[in-house]
Amino acid sequence: MRLFEAIIAANHRAIAGDTTAGLKPFEFAANLPIVALSCIDVRLGPLLPEVLGVPESDFIWLRNAGNIITGPLSSTMRSMALACAIKGGKEIAIIGHTDCQVGKTGALELLERFRALGVERHRLPDNLPEFFGTFSSDRQNVIHAADIARNSPLISPRIPVHGLMVDIVTGKLEWLVNGYETAPSVASKWNEVIHSAGQTVDALKSLADFQIGEMKFPETKIGEHIMGAGEWMAEKLHAAQIPTAAQPAAPPKPPHPEPPHLTAAPKTGLPPQLRARFKVRLK
Ligand SMILES: [Zn+2]
Structure with a gap:
């Protein structure tokens, strides 16, 4: 059984009432730490490490509003890449959650919220949803983010990239993207x-x-x-x-x-203008 298969199995057993259910991290030492991207929603703070069952010391936790990845070379992707390269992350998980306000807040409401904070319309980009990467489907957002991460040139093909949803009320995990099956293109x-x-x-x-x-x-x-x-x-x-x-x-x-x-510089040395300048010296 692989790491996330064990995580999902233990989570579902615990949800079903099995009080003995839990991950045995020592069995998966070679697959830890994991690199997780989740939303900034404060409700996830105490919930997420608990439902995954991964010890704090093996849980590299990246967060942004809506667990959004805007592009294969974006700031979040760079952090993920460094989490793997420098901190030894072995598997990546994009973890969305139910009742995400980033997904529920439409463009007009977002404008109102900014206005209430004194940030007027003219100071904001034209296409707010595109700029902030807001979404209408929590699940599609996770699938999309996992796809971008999977195909980012910064991420090794050896690192599985999973996509999960967590129920913010029950803590139940849903495995949307199985990173063991999605080969990088x-x-x-x-x-x-x-x-x-x-x-x-x-x-x-x-x-x-x-x-x-x-x-x-x-x-x-x-x-x-x-x-x-x-x-x-x-x-x-x-x-x-x-x-x-x-x-x-x-x-x-x-x-x-x-x-x-x-x-356009010649491969043999200096660009023409510099070559002329240093002509005497080069001879
Ligand atoms: Zn959220």
């Missing part, structure tokens, strides 16, 4: 970033900030960045011998020794 990781026109610039700026490995993106021609990043990732995938949908039968290439040259 490796090719989609970068396609999602590269082909999403609206997100590309932000995504690449995010990458520039994040500096994956030694790679840095200079602030010049965006088109070159897109191709450079895509080709670079394709080579990385080949080097790791991970098949992609786009190139299923291609033989693996040798590892690329260094990040791509993303500007």
Whole structure:
């Protein structure tokens, strides 16, 4: 039995009245700690660790309003990635809850709430639901977030990404997305970033900030960045011998020794203008 199978089984036994039901964390030491994303709803504070049965020391808890993930490279995704890379998180769970006010608060009501706080309409983005990532279905929100996390380039394919709902009254868990069954679509990781026109610039700026490995993106021609990043990732995938949908039968290439040259600078050295300036010195 795997970790979340045991968590769900113990939770359902406890809900059914079995007072002996509980997770035995020592049996799952290799699968702990877990990384959980939940809503900020204060009712979850005492409830969530209890219903999961995971000890506090093995529970890396990220929270935001509505357990929303806005994109594969978003701030929340970066924290999740670091929770795995730095703090050793072994499995990820996006955990929604019933009676979530983030889902229940419509755009007009949200505007009213902001106005009551002195935040006028003109200070807010046009499309509030899109900006805040608010949702109308708690369950769809969890499924969507799990899908984004699963296909984020920042998350290892080895990390299962689960989606759960918790009943805020009874504490019963519902397993919406079984992370042991959802294989990551490796090719989609970068396609999602590269082909999403609206997100590309932000995504690449995010990458520039994040500096994956030694790679840095200079602030010049965006088109070159897109191709450079895509080709670079394709080579990385080949080097790791991970098949992609786009190139299923291609033989693996040798590892690329260094990040791509993303500007028009000649590979042999300095850009032309600098080469001219240092011409004498170079000779
Ligand atoms: Zn909530």
